[in-house]
Amino acid sequence: MSTDNKAIIYLDRNENQYGPAPKCFDVLRNIDSVELYEYSRDFARGVKSRLSERLAKDFGIAEKNVMVGYGGEDILKQAVHCYIHKGDKIMIPAYSWWYYKKISDEKGGIKIEYPIVEGKDSFYYDIEGMIKVYREEKPKLVLISSPNNPTGNRLEIEQLMYVLEEMKDTVVILDEAYTLFYNKDNSHLKKLVEKYPNLIIIRTFSKYYGLAGIRIGFALMGDNHADFNMFSARYLGYNRLTELIGLAALDSADYYSEMREKMTADMDMFFNEFNAMPGFKAFKSYSNFILVEIPEQIKDGLKKYLTERNMIVKFMAEDGLFKHLRITIGTQEQNKLLMKMIKDYLKENN
Numbered sequence: 001m002s003t004d005n006k007a008i009i010y011l012d013r014n015e016n017q018y019g020p021a022p023k024c025f026d027v028l029r030n031i032d033s034v035e036l037y038e039y040s041r042d043f044a045r046g047v048k049s050r051l052s053e054r055l056a057k058d059f060g061i062a063e064k065n066v067m068v069g070y071g072g073e074d075i076l077k078q079a080v081h082c083y084i085h086k087g088d089k090i091m092i093p094a095y096s097w098w099y100y101k102k103i104s105d106e107k108g109g110i111k112i113e114y115p116i117v118e119g120k121d122s123f124y125y126d127i128e129g130m131i132k133v134y135r136e137e138k139p140k141l142v143l144i145s146s147p148n149n150p151t152g153n154r155l156e157i158e159q160l161m162y163v164l165e166e167m168k169d170t171v172v173i174l175d176e177a178y179t180l181f182y183n184k185d186n187s188h189l190k191k192l193v194e195k196y197p198n199l200i201i202i203r204t205f206s207k208y209y210g211l212a213g214i215r216i217g218f219a220l221m222g223d224n225h226a227d228f229n230m231f232s233a234r235y236l237g238y239n240r241l242t243e244l245i246g247l248a249a250l251d252s253a254d255y256y257s258e259m260r261e262k263m264t265a266d267m268d269m270f271f272n273e274f275n276a277m278p279g280f281k282a283f284k285s286y287s288n289f290i291l292v293e294i295p296e297q298i299k300d301g302l303k304k305y306l307t308e309r310n311m312i313v314k315f316m317a318e319d320g321l322f323k324h325l326r327i328t329i330g331t332q333e334q335n336k337l338l339m340k341m342i343k344d345y346l347k348e349n350n
């Protein structure tokens with residue numbers, strides 16, 4: 001953290017406040033200068049990089065079906081820029097990461113929203129509604145986010161496959177940036193990539209692995225995307241230093257599962273505490289953030305109160321979600337402090 005923002009707690013952008021595993025810092029301490037002054041020779045070995053090779057091995061898929069990029073953001077942008085041309089239709093969840101709309105706009109795509117619906121204690125994809133929109137609109141590209149930002153809901157694997165069966169004639173991007181906070185089982189990746197050659201699954205080191213600052217994301221993709229993959233490949237290699245940090249993160253499963261347990265417990269704490277407060281409604285989330293509807297009349301006051309105390313959470317301001325906070329699950333200490341601040345605010349303003 002830089003000195004000027006030392007005291008500010010940012011629980012607004014879904015970064016992982018626990019930070020990366022100790023092995024990642026060992027890489028920085030022990031870096032061999034050759035990693036810095038030479039290009040990699042991975043391309044000559046017939047692979048993109050050590051990282052793509054490792055990911056392919058871990059997920060049991062061919063290296064040619066793995067893409068590496070400068071964060072999930074970069075891969076999303078590359079895919080949309082590659083596949084969407086002016087006037088092409090792109091299907092986007094009704095509530096979703098704002099960036100999906102931005103990249104569609106960059107290419108002059110026509111954004112078609114499909115439904116995400118509010119249920120009793122969670123949002124959910126309206127699967128039949130989604131398929132109906134697909135059949136009517138025949139989009140060039142479909143974006144699915146699971147878990148979805150900001151609603152936190154996910155598609156179960158059976159639901160996903162049901163949808164993918166329908167969408168075989170288009171490019172489907174499945175954004176799984178947040179999946180590892182709740183999903184320990186990666187076995188669906190191989191199955192999906194082999195069964196659906198039109199699919200691109202995007203993941204990142206930014207969230208679960210606590211490495212948003214080093215900008216690494218990757219995609220696993222079906223065989224239809226060979227040209228896109230070739231277009232995106234960097235023959236002089238990738239960032240050798242950050243790739244080593246990523247590899248060290250992959251070698252630190254114990255560190256991350258301990259962290260996951262703490263975050264899951266705090267997610268439950270937020271869910272239960274908010275749902276016990278009159279006028280508040282927290283939605284079940286499978287990510288590292290939770291969406292909470294708050295009484296509309298306290299929105300401005302609470303925002304001011306928290307900001308003055310250097311506590312930053314995301315006050316949503318979009319159609320349908322304007323009474324909502326999106327809170328990133330921080331460390332146990334930060335989460336407790338935030339909860340206390342919100343309760344103090346309510347006491348002081350009652």
Ligand SMILES: Cc1ncc(COP(=O)(O)O)c(C=O)c1O
Pocket residue numbers: 013014070071072073074097145148149175177203204205206212215216217
């Ligand atoms: C849904 C979703 N996908 C992808 C990303 C991209 O993350 P990164 O570019 O850091 O990998 C984000 C970042 O907030 C996100 O919310």
